Amino acid sequence: MTSTPLDRRSFLRTAAIAGGALLVPAAIAATASADAAPQFAHGVASGDPLPDGVLLWTRVTPTSDSLPGSGQGPTVDVRWDVATDSGFGSIVRSGVVTTGPERDHTVKVDVAGLSPATTYYYRFTLDGATSSIGRTRTAPAPDAAVAGLRMGLVSCANWQGGYFGSYRHLAARTDLDAILHVGDYLYEYQVGGYGARDKTIRPHVPEHEIVTLTDYRQRHAQYKTDPDVQALHALHPWLITWDDHEYANDTWSDGAQNHQPDTEGPWSARKAAAQQAYSEWMPVRLGPGNTIYRTVRWGRLAEFSLLDLRSYRSKQVTAIEGGMDDPSRTITGDAQMEWLKGGLASSPAQWKLVGNSVMITPIAVTGLAAVVMQALGDLLGIPIGGVASNADAWDGYTADRTELLSHIADNNIQNTVFLTGDIHTSWAANVPVQKGGAAVATEFVTPSVTSDNIDDILNIPPRTGSLAVEAILRGYNPHVKLVELDSHGYSVVDVNAQRVQADWYYLNDRTSPTTGVKYSTSMAVASGTHSIQKAGTRL
The missing domain is CATH 3.60.21.70 (Alkaline phosphatase D (PhoD))
Structure with missing residues (x-):
């Protein structure tokens, strides 16, 4: 599990004892669907981590007729942000993706330029509405000595x-x-x-x-x-x-x-x-x-x-x-x-x-x-x-x-x-x-x-x-x-x-x-x- 010489498991245990370090992922899990805007009814996801990037996903519902499989609804621009903190005070990558009924209003972003073995937080925004916050992690560098x-x-x-x-x-x-x-x-x-x-x-x-x-x-x-x-x-x-x-x-x-x-x-x-x-x-x-x-x-x-x-x-x-x-x-x-x-x-x-x-x-x-x-x-x-x-x-x-x-x-x-x-x-x-x-x-x-x-x-x-x-x-x-x-x-x-x-x-x-x-x-x-x-x- 660790992806740097520092044992991340030991760090998490120490941080938990110090107080509250594990609350951020717990909060993400608890609010993944409960507090999401209706425009983001299908949540967020990430996959296929690389040392310098990761794939991010969501699906937007911009209008009431933009239902999955309907082929209806407008083409829209969706903003995405990636940060090193869950409060998005340190945004390191962002951009805009266009989606519409031709791809069932799904959004996939292959984010590059990230650091290896690093935890990131991400979100999507459409017309002022924000998705639930996702957490992801890049893979270690190919030559990194990984503890676990x-x-x-x-x-x-x-x-x-x-x-x-x-x-x-x-x-x-x-x-x-x-x-x-x-x-x-x-x-x-x-x-x-x-x-x-x-x-x-x-x-x-x-x-x-x-x-x-x-x-x-x-x-x-x-x-x-x-x-x-x-x-x-x-x-x-x-x-x-x-x-x-x-x-x-x-x-x-x-x-x-x-x-x-x-x-x-x-x-x-x-x-x-x-x-x-x-x-x-x-x-x-x-x-x-x-x-x-x-x-x-x-x-x-x-x-x-x-x-x-x-x-x-x-x-x-x-x-x-x-x-x-x-x-x-x-x-x-x-x-x-x-x-x-x-x-x-x-x-x-x-x-x-x-x-x-x-x-x-x-x-x-x-x-x-x-x-x-x-x-x-x-x-x-x-x-x-x-x-x-x-x-x-x-x-x-x-x-x-x-x-x-x-x-x-x-x-x-x-x-x-x-x-x-x-x-x-x-x-x-x-x-x-x-x-x-x-x-x-x-x-x-x-x-x-x-x-x-x-x-x-x-x-x-x-x-x-x-x-x-x-x-x-x-x-x-x-x-x-x-x-x-x-x-x-x-x-x-x-x-x-x-x-x-x-x-x-x-x-x-x-x-x-x-x-x-x-x-x-x-x-x-x-x-x-x-x-x-x-x-x-x-x-």
């Missing part, structure tokens, strides 16, 4: 499945540098299409499954009205990549399981609509052709490789159908694979952190009852009967996985850690090139914020029937050091020179807007090893 990095790790936040207590509890922490979101920021389903054990806790807007540009814009807007979403965005820069539900379930390069061309039109139009809305509404830099895979450095300590495992992948197959080992099939695409291998091999950072939307650890399952296999299949793409494999994850694209992991092994690339979401459950594993082989990397998987997991799908009480399933999974997969199939929540990941540690926190009740949270467990991998061990001290 601490971040929240989240995935799979389904509006209809409950409330985003994970975001609220992360926003209450004062020790985070960033938020890593590895996909399924929103869901495409219609009202009643996917909730919490088939119950809709909060209905989606629009009511139908989203397909058009207007639909995707309105759904993004709805998620950005959530107070916990706004609070966490306002406090920290986010590093984000997409998974499938930003488009449709089980997306691949030319379609999706949840897309029917006969009634929903060509996939190319839906994909373009989803990507345009995402580009407008998310604090993320997209490259030419909406390329989202990218690298973010955190001094000499860590480098993030943020992947896109949907845009270029081959259509999923199952173990029963065959072809999962076909070398002509890909999950990354050739260009991204070469970029990833080259980046891992050449990175000067001690830790190579891979923002990975779907699980890379090989998982095998036999001997489970058919009903359990079906539940696992709902999450993992596992066919019933025979050898089970995670068809929608890297298990369904074994040639690509072997190529990547063999590259890591052959080039003696140390300290590669995959940080993953997608499957709504908690895992920690040593990652071998082949099942039963020596590990060459490690993986930490965060649970869903709200989306259903095993006990929900089976409609059984949590921590009952799932316990036997977890035992079988560990038995057939000795490289798996943690598996927990029931709980919803988030992870906190801490990086220093000695190790990477992940802590799991679980919500008491995802369907309650005031849910509490409980700490579960801590796992860590020491530098120079590929062996996850239970950590003795929580973050």
Whole structure:
């Protein structure tokens, strides 16, 4: 977490004792949505920090008809300010951005000329109305000796499945540098299409499954009205990549399981609509052709490789159908694979952190009852009967996985850690090139914020029937050091020179807007090893 030789955690603790130093971020979280002007109803956000800059985001509603997705409203000029203090007595950068209905009145500013490893505050102004104040932080200089990095790790936040207590509890922490979101920021389903054990806790807007540009814009807007979403965005820069539900379930390069061309039109139009809305509404830099895979450095300590495992992948197959080992099939695409291998091999950072939307650890399952296999299949793409494999994850694209992991092994690339979401459950594993082989990397998987997991799908009480399933999974997969199939929540990941540690926190009740949270467990991998061990001290 520290990004200068001074230990920032120690500084914050000392400042808190001295009195009131932590009140500014707490106030930002508390007022992110409550006191915002109606012109800024969707909050503020920042993302993709660089040593000399950061991306800032907001959305304005200049007139009553300028509603998300409406295509209505005037073109307006929005002022932005960046300061070193929350009172904006020391403004260091400012400017004006023009926006209008052609980009759904969203505002994105790629601010440059900032100092490395520095906390900044930002705001937007329109016609005398001011947004809530955001806080962000630039990355350390590439050659900086960084003592630590601490971040929240989240995935799979389904509006209809409950409330985003994970975001609220992360926003209450004062020790985070960033938020890593590895996909399924929103869901495409219609009202009643996917909730919490088939119950809709909060209905989606629009009511139908989203397909058009207007639909995707309105759904993004709805998620950005959530107070916990706004609070966490306002406090920290986010590093984000997409998974499938930003488009449709089980997306691949030319379609999706949840897309029917006969009634929903060509996939190319839906994909373009989803990507345009995402580009407008998310604090993320997209490259030419909406390329989202990218690298973010955190001094000499860590480098993030943020992947896109949907845009270029081959259509999923199952173990029963065959072809999962076909070398002509890909999950990354050739260009991204070469970029990833080259980046891992050449990175000067001690830790190579891979923002990975779907699980890379090989998982095998036999001997489970058919009903359990079906539940696992709902999450993992596992066919019933025979050898089970995670068809929608890297298990369904074994040639690509072997190529990547063999590259890591052959080039003696140390300290590669995959940080993953997608499957709504908690895992920690040593990652071998082949099942039963020596590990060459490690993986930490965060649970869903709200989306259903095993006990929900089976409609059984949590921590009952799932316990036997977890035992079988560990038995057939000795490289798996943690598996927990029931709980919803988030992870906190801490990086220093000695190790990477992940802590799991679980919500008491995802369907309650005031849910509490409980700490579960801590796992860590020491530098120079590929062996996850239970950590003795929580973050």
